[in-house]
Amino acid sequence: MEVKKRYISLYVENQIGVLAKISGLLAGKSYNLDTLTVGATEDPTVSRITIGLTIDDITYEQVIKQLNRSVVVIKVMDFSDVPIHKKELLFIKVSSCSEKDKAEIFRIAQAFSLEIIDYDKSHVMVQCVKTEGGNNDMIALFNDTFINRIEVVRGGSVAIEAISTRDQ
Amino acid sequence: MVKGTEIIVKALKEEKVETLFAYPGGQAVDIFDALYGVEGIDVVLPRHEQALIHAADGYARSTGKVGVCLVTSGPGATNLVTGLATANYDSVPLVCITGQVPLGLMGNDAFQEVDIVGITNSVSKYAVTVRTREELPRILKEAFYIARSGRPGPVVVDVPKDIQQAMGEDYYPEGVSIRGYKPNESVHVGQVKKAVSLLKKSKRPLFLVGGGVNIAGANDAMRRLAEFVGVPVITTIMGKGAIPSGHDLYLGNIGIHGSYAANHAVSECDVLFSIGTRFNDRITGKISEFAKDAKIIHIDVDPASISKNIVVDIPIVADAKLAIEKLLEYASPLKVEKWVEQTKAWKEQFPIHMKQKEGLTPEKIIRYINENFSRPIITTDVGQNQLWATQYLELEGNRQFLTSGGLGTMGYGFPAAIGAKLGNPDRQVIAISGDGGMQMNIQELATAVALELPLILVVLNNGYLGNVRQWQELFYGKRYSSTCLKYRRSCDRNCGSPDKCCPPYNPDFVKLAESYDAYGMRITKEEEIGEAFAYALSHKHAPTMIECVIAPDLNVFPMVPTGKPLSECIMDC
Known part of the structure; x- marks a missing residue:
């Protein structure tokens, strides 16, 4: 089935x-x-x-x-x-970041409309508000790029009926 | 201003509770104090909380009223769990008030504290802790309403001790408005018309009637409907009595120990009109083969019971009585005489009888009850005693046969009989148990003696946990693992069958009954059945236990092995 x-x-x-x-x-x-x-x-x-x-x-x-x-x-x-709007909050913390890594994270953030919400010398934290599927993609991307260096926490989807009829 | 405990007493009075099944303890003692000397409420003290809730269940099933339990916190409350699950499965309205430690101690692992709401959520219709004195009256009112409305069920109200003691308004609401609970109270006429039109086209229609018809009290309407359209009726165990067992159109019980006629009829019908059943695995057999040529109509008050196990073609969410009455308006007589004749031929050709014809048998005992008592209330335990009762008992109507159908709770029968007798003092109440189940709540002899209840307790003693023994004989190579109740350490561990060297059975049920100041009689021969019942009937104010020593190797047939379709039953009878 x-x-x-x-x-x-x-x-x-x-x-x-x-x-x-x-x-x-x-x-x-x-x-x-x-x-x-x-x-x-x-x-x-x-x-x-x-x-x-x-x-x-x-x-x-x-x-x-x-x-x-x-x-x-x-x-x-x-x-x-x-038709609904659905979104999920996702935090990704990347550790042991070199300057090159940081530059890459900032580029990824720009390309995918992510927000950098915190960082220090060797860490960067990204906030991502997308659908569950979109967040899955982001996790896969970060996993591939920063192998064994990411920590992920996700909030679960919230959904609300759309005002217009377009599924978001 | 009055205490919380006085509101509880007020609620019991307003809800017209005449019998309260109650066992005191530290966190309920204030409520017992408030009940002291109160007129109009019979406070009954069973000897164990599990028996207490089964008694309340028997009271509720036999009267149609809400059964009410009052116990203390911790072990008092956890002892209710099996009874809650029993009542929940079989849709029995109960309100169970549990004492709880004071709010400030909750969560601290206080003495006799358990999270009874957390424990009972999945086995009750609703469970709630009262957290303020203000909400106590509303929650009690809602509890009674939820228990008895829609598909009835047990409700747990957990009342912390400080709320019992807290002062508040002397008030009990008249009505309820629960935004998350609106039981269906009407019938969708469009669906009824669809069902009628499907029925009209049918060549081999069949009614399958479950416990919902008995609970709704739709028995008379059901009989009229079956007679009016001229369609045969089969029942589940819980539906037994929905139409009189002796009725011409009645084919018997369906299911793994059902009658040949009922199981074949369901396998060959083309429209299965089911009312108030959950299509439990014990009635369907192999599910892909169940009524496989039939379109299925299903009436149930609980939408979640529809298309849960069997996908139905026409669902009707409604109370069975309302729906059947509506059907009587729209239905018309069917010309299905050939089919009816066929089902009657099956019934005549393959009646249920025990293979053993000689000596004392459960069939003879139950048939004696059929012939000598008028509308008795019969409770059963679980196992072979229950299955034989469902096969051989003849019932006239609802509230007459109390058995744990869904959960299959051993130890249910005897305490349920106590509750039934308290609710029906003028009716003869007979408990049919096995020797295993009787010992699960044997302490209730003290209760029955204390309450001076002339119950007849029929113990079918085969020295085994017979139903499991039957499975072991038929499907497990006669490896009788942990089912012999005569077993002692000195026995041969691989003993395959009882013989003369077996140790004596314990307990001696007759002496045991006498030790409780009840009466006991042991019978071993068919000729003694009448004498034993006469002996029991001579005791007007005390229970009598009739220990019927039956052969250890009797089996319940017909039987459909697990995973097989209903049409493949082992007859052997």
């Missing part, structure tokens, strides 16, 4: 233990997530969770139903066929 990358956005009660309930529910059913992010919304009693997962149609339908069933889930939004 065909597996596809999908995003789900949830409105949930902003209470202690809700994240554990949602992640536990998904883990208990053996659904494997790619990313999960959570944060409070404009309404402090409500949090919003973005879940990214690569999954087939039938299992995906079950995920949606199981989430809908949870008392702490206020609303489930299936972003499968909806």
Whole structure:
């Protein structure tokens, strides 16, 4: 069965233990997530969770139903066929940088619209805000260029329905 | 201003809770104090929290009311876990109030502290810790509402001791509004019409009825629908009783120990109209072969149960009763006499009987119950005793047969019978257990004696954990690993079958019953069945245990081996 990358956005009660309930529910059913992010919304009693997962149609339908069933889930939004904006924050720290390396990092940053947010004599830190796929590409590029010298931390995707109809 | 504990008592009264299954402890003692001398609430003290929640479950299943548990924190709460999972699987409405250490100690590994909400999230419909005195009334109200509405289930409300003691408004809400929980309360008529139109084209239609029909109390409507359209009915174990077992259109249970007629009908039908079932692996057999020529219609109140195991063609999300009543409006009689005759022929040709005809057999005991009791409530344990009961019991309706269908919890039957009797003092309650399961909650003899409950406890004693023994005999080369309950260290470890040299069975169930001030009788012959039940019925205020010593090697047939299609059942009967 065909597996596809999908995003789900949830409105949930902003209470202690809700994240554990949602992640536990998904883990208990053996659904494997790619990313999960959570944060409070404009309404402090409500949090919003973005879940990214690569999954087939039938299992995906079950995920949606199981989430809908949870008392702490206020609303489930299936972003499968909806134009959305999705972005993920990524930090890449490169160590043992020579001057030549630094110049290369600055060139890469310029070419791919990355931001240099910190550096010292031998380190450079890059901030990258792209889609998950775009960030995967950046990690691959840095891995190839600065073998065994990078440290990566990524935030997981956040997604929101587009105002216009173009998928971003 | 009143204490939190007084709000809990108020909630119980407002929710019309007449029976509370409760076991005290350090973090619940304030609630017990508030309950002291309260009129109208029967506070029942089982002897173990696991039995306590099974009793509440039996009470709920047999009355349709919410079963309510009250236990302390830590071990009191963790002892509920098996019962929660049991109730969750079988959609039983429970509210379980657990004491908790004070808020300030939570997370500090305090004495008798566990994160019971974290532990029970995956085995309950909803679990919540009360974190302020203000939200206590709302959470209690919501707990009862969530437990009983939609697809019913158990709810855990964890109440820290300082919230129990805190003063606050004397108030209990009348209604609820939970933004994340809106159970479906209507039927999509368009889907019903589609189902009816598919049914009309069918040459070999079949109703598959699950526990949802019993829970919804749609039994009468279901019978009328089956009769009106003239379509045969099969049930799951949980659906047994959905239409009377003796009904002309009823073919028996489907599943790995189902009847030949039911399993063949489902394999050959062209439209499978299923209502209130989860298509559990115990009923489907090899899933790719299940009803493979059939279009499937599925009514369920829980959307997540639809297309979970079996992909359905026409889903209808609705309460079974509402949906069946709607179907009665739109459906019309079908001309499928040939098919009906075929299914009846299977039923007559291959009735379920035990191979063993001589002596004392479970079939004879259960048939005795059928013939001599009017609408008794029967609870079972899990294993062969349960399977024989599902095969041979004849039921009239719902709330009559209590069994742990989904989780398969040994130790369920006896405490469930206690709960059922408390909820139905005028009905005869009979627990059918094996010798293994009976010992899992044997301490409840003390409860049943204390409450003066005239239960009949039928223990089918074959000296084995019989269901696993059957598997070992049939599929594991008769290697009876850890299933003989007569085993002692001095026995031959590779003993293949019992003989005269076996050590005596322990415990002596009769002496054990007597030691609790209950009654006991051991029978070994068919002729003693009537005498034993007469002996039990002569005790109006105490339980009687009837130990039925049956052959150690009896098996449950028919049986569909794991991974095989339902049409390939081993009959051997």
